[in-house]
Amino acid sequence: MKQALGAVRRKFQPWNDPASRPFIEFRNVSKQFGSFTAVDHQTLTVFEREFHALLGPSGCGKTTLLRMLAGFEEPSEGEIWLDGKNLAGVPPHRRPVNMMFQSYALFPHMSVEKNIAFGLKQDGMPRGEIAARVDEMLKLVKLEPFAKRRPDKLSGGQRQRVALARALAKRPKVLLLDEPLGALDKKLREATQFELVGLQESLGLTFLIVTHDQEEAMTVADRISVMKEGKIAQIATPAEIYEAPSSRYVADFIGSVNVFEGTVESSSPGRLQLETDQGFTVRTATAPVLGAGTKAWFAVRPEKMRIDHDRPEGDGVNMVSGEVWDIGYLGDVTVYNVRLDSGKLVRASVMNAQRAVARPISWEERVWLSWSDDAGVILLD
Amino acid sequence: MAEKERTSLSRRVVTWIPYAWLVVFFLIPCLIVLKISLSQTALAIPPYEPVFSTFADIRDKVGEFSLDSFALLTQDSLYWLSYLSSLEIAAISTILLLIIGYPIAYGLARANPSIRPYLLMLIILPFWTSFLIRVYAWIGILKPEGLLNQLLISLHLISQPLAITNTNWAVYIGIVYSYLPFMVLPLYATLEKLDVTLLEAASDLGATPLKAFWQVTFPISLPGVAAGALLVFIPAVGEFVIPDLLGGSDTLMIGKTLWHEFFDNRDWPVASAVAIVLLVALVVPIVLFQNAQSRAQGAK
Numbered sequence: 001m002k003q004a005l006g007a008v009r010r011k012f013q014p015w016n017d018p019a020s021r022p023f024i025e026f027r028n029v030s031k032q033f034g035s036f037t038a039v040d041h042q043t044l045t046v047f048e049r050e051f052h053a054l055l056g057p058s059g060c061g062k063t064t065l066l067r068m069l070a071g072f073e074e075p076s077e078g079e080i081w082l083d084g085k086n087l088a089g090v091p092p093h094r095r096p097v098n099m100m101f102q103s104y105a106l107f108p109h110m111s112v113e114k115n116i117a118f119g120l121k122q123d124g125m126p127r128g129e130i131a132a133r134v135d136e137m138l139k140l141v142k143l144e145p146f147a148k149r150r151p152d153k154l155s156g157g158q159r160q161r162v163a164l165a166r167a168l169a170k171r172p173k174v175l176l177l178d179e180p181l182g183a184l185d186k187k188l189r190e191a192t193q194f195e196l197v198g199l200q201e202s203l204g205l206t207f208l209i210v211t212h213d214q215e216e217a218m219t220v221a222d223r224i225s226v227m228k229e230g231k232i233a234q235i236a237t238p239a240e241i242y243e244a245p246s247s248r249y250v251a252d253f254i255g256s257v258n259v260f261e262g263t264v265e266s267s268s269p270g271r272l273q274l275e276t277d278q279g280f281t282v283r284t285a286t287a288p289v290l291g292a293g294t295k296a297w298f299a300v301r302p303e304k305m306r307i308d309h310d311r312p313e314g315d316g317v318n319m320v321s322g323e324v325w326d327i328g329y330l331g332d333v334t335v336y337n338v339r340l341d342s343g344k345l346v347r348a349s350v351m352n353a354q355r356a357v358a359r360p361i362s363w364e365e366r367v368w369l370s371w372s373d374d375a376g377v378i379l380l381d
Numbered sequence: 382m383a384e385k386e387r388t389s390l391s392r393r394v395v396t397w398i399p400y401a402w403l404v405v406f407f408l409i410p411c412l413i414v415l416k417i418s419l420s421q422t423a424l425a426i427p428p429y430e431p432v433f434s435t436f437a438d439i440r441d442k443v444g445e446f447s448l449d450s451f452a453l454l455t456q457d458s459l460y461w462l463s464y465l466s467s468l469e470i471a472a473i474s475t476i477l478l479l480i481i482g483y484p485i486a487y488g489l490a491r492a493n494p495s496i497r498p499y500l501l502m503l504i505i506l507p508f509w510t511s512f513l514i515r516v517y518a519w520i521g522i523l524k525p526e527g528l529l530n531q532l533l534i535s536l537h538l539i540s541q542p543l544a545i546t547n548t549n550w551a552v553y554i555g556i557v558y559s560y561l562p563f564m565v566l567p568l569y570a571t572l573e574k575l576d577v578t579l580l581e582a583a584s585d586l587g588a589t590p591l592k593a594f595w596q597v598t599f600p601i602s603l604p605g606v607a608a609g610a611l612l613v614f615i616p617a618v619g620e621f622v623i624p625d626l627l628g629g630s631d632t633l634m635i636g637k638t639l640w641h642e643f644f645d646n647r648d649w650p651v652a653s654a655v656a657i658v659l660l661v662a663l664v665v666p667i668v669l670f671q672n673a674q675s676r677a678q679g680a681k
């Protein structure tokens with residue numbers, strides 16, 4: 001299913017098309033709570049039918065952004081536009097967005113079907129239509145046998161689906177999801193992530209999801225906004241964020257990464273050479289042109305590193321030796337922590353493609369780490 | 382083994398203490414009152430014919446039980462009218478208390494947590510003075526030349542003083558004033574626990590604040606409404622001091638009738654019969670209500 005969706009989604013790139021019209025726009029939005037700035041002059045554009053994730057550690061302002069769009073908080077500065085309309089002063093009950101709350105916020109005194117019907121009833125929809133829509137929603141989230149139950153008689157996963165059905169029942173222009181899967185166990189969470197993608201795809205809605213789980217964001221989102229302390233550090237597709245992070249913060253937040261500080265030795269289009277403070281030289285093919293002597297960082301993912309007993313062939317660039325400090329066998333991959341002479345630990349991971357290796361690498365052995373010219377990125381921040 | 386027995390024994394003792402309390406201070410007095418109600422009046426001290434005094438008597442005297450007092454209650458319309466009037470006054474007072482108490486409790490529950498203790502204090506503070514003095518004070522406020530009438534006349538809102546004292550209105554005011562905390566505190570307790578994200582969810586789904594109140598806040602606060610209503614309704618039915626001080630001669634309440642039978646008529650059997658009927662009339666619906674509620678809770 002993921003594969004099939006991926007094929008469709010690859011063509012979905014409105015952010016690369018100058019002609020496409022923004023759907024949700026945060027324009028230079030700030031939110032102060034007293035003297036504390038929860039969101040600091042941020043601009044974000046989300047397109048129709050996009051699945052967008054706000055990703056960041058706890059307390060970085062994700063929920064605040066979502067609540068401003070839902071109307072529970074007014075921005076201290078800036079404007080929020082939805083589908084060509086300024087939302088300033090529009091109360092939450094008149095905004096065409098629905099939210100799935102982190103705590104689900106199901107009405108405890110109402111049955112599952114009454115919960116789902118609640119929003120439809122507020123709009124004065126005729127009874128027959130409400131019943132039909134509720135049935136459709138119950139079927140969508142596979143909760144038909146539980147229609148008459150109260151929320152406190154449901155499991156966590158079932159409650160989560162009621163919350164989803166209730167938020168989707170009104171066919172909102174935008175569905176806001178605040179850590180929707182946070183309360184589920186890992187297996188159920190992963191299954192539900194794919195269901196969410198399927199739903200979003202089949203209903204053709206715009207989803208804005210908040211999460212602190214980078215894997216979740218990578219799985220579900222078309223684009224991710226990585227946030228840090230009230231600011232958006234990078235907005236890009238999961239692959240771009242992973243392969244071309246814009247800063248050490250983003251590189252470190254998504255997956256694991258080895259970062260080396262250094263100074264630029266020489267730089268020309270398509271080729272940059274960096275002298276690291278670990279005493280080895282890095283050459284990269286994808287880098288901005290920088291003046292010699294500029295301070296910069298080289299970031300490389302563990303799986304992009306090769307690990308060998310012998311010194312690799314070549315001109316001595318993009319390689320460093322150290323001692324195996326720790327080995328973690330994770331089944332599909334083995335992770336090696338290699339200690340450089342300076343004491344710095346570098347992580348390399350190797351796919352376990354074969355069941356047995358002729359000369360396995362073991363603890364305290366001297367090894368060489370090496371990587372290709374396009375394995376890592378140069379970061380300035 | 383012995384250890385286990387001892388803990389279960391001590392646990393049994395602990396659970397029996399409240400029952401023992403109820404038996405000694407509620408059930409036995411009730412039975413004494415029941416006994417008196419089945420007796421006949423007499424010019425004696427105490428002013429009734431002893432029905433039995435020892436257990437040996439019981440067998441002999443059972444035949445002498447008299448239902449005359451209860452029969453009187455059905456014959457003289459005064460008693461029925463007193464009961465009905467008490468229920469009506471208590472019901473109207475309870476509704477007034479709900480209308481006044483609910484917004485107060487809601488405001489308290491939504492107030493800034495740092496000032497909530499002070500606001501709660503203000504609700505409870507009047508209890509630190511005597512109930513009797515506070516009810517007397519209302520006479521000073523409500524009487525024809527009292528503070529309220531002076532104020533209204535000086536504001537030219539009325540030309541003639543309003544006759545409030547010695548009417549049922551004065552009784553309502555007295556009951557509402559005196560019983561307000563008993564209504565506010567249980568309501569506050571349920572409203573304070575209400576998760577505000579439920580209201581956000583309601584508003585997110587298109588409910589105006591008013592609709593959200595009636596469809597979410599109010600239904601969820603119903604246990605508090607029931608607790609507050611019971612807590613004021615029951616004592617209000619038997620209230621004596623407030624109707625005696627603030628009500629008029631035509632304010633009929635069962636508490637006043639009871640007093641009259643005991644102290645003016647010295648007819649203890651009839652007074653006891655009045656008390657027994659009142660008890661049954663109140664206890665039966667309360668037990669039914671509590672059963673219904675615990676069944677609803679058990680169903681959860």
Ligand SMILES: Nc1ncnc2c1ncn2[C@@H]1O[C@H](COP(=O)(O)OP(=O)(O)O)[C@@H](O)[C@H]1O
Binds near residue numbers: 033
């Ligand atoms: N109503 C509020 N009053 C004061 N501070 C708040 C309020 N809401 C959020 N904050 C603060 O704003 C920051 C960002 O909060 P939030 O958006 O909930 O973070 P996240 O969802 O990313 O974990 C937090 O430090 C939080 O304490």
Ligand SMILES: [Mg+2]
Binds near residue numbers: 059062063210
């Ligand atoms: Mg949050």
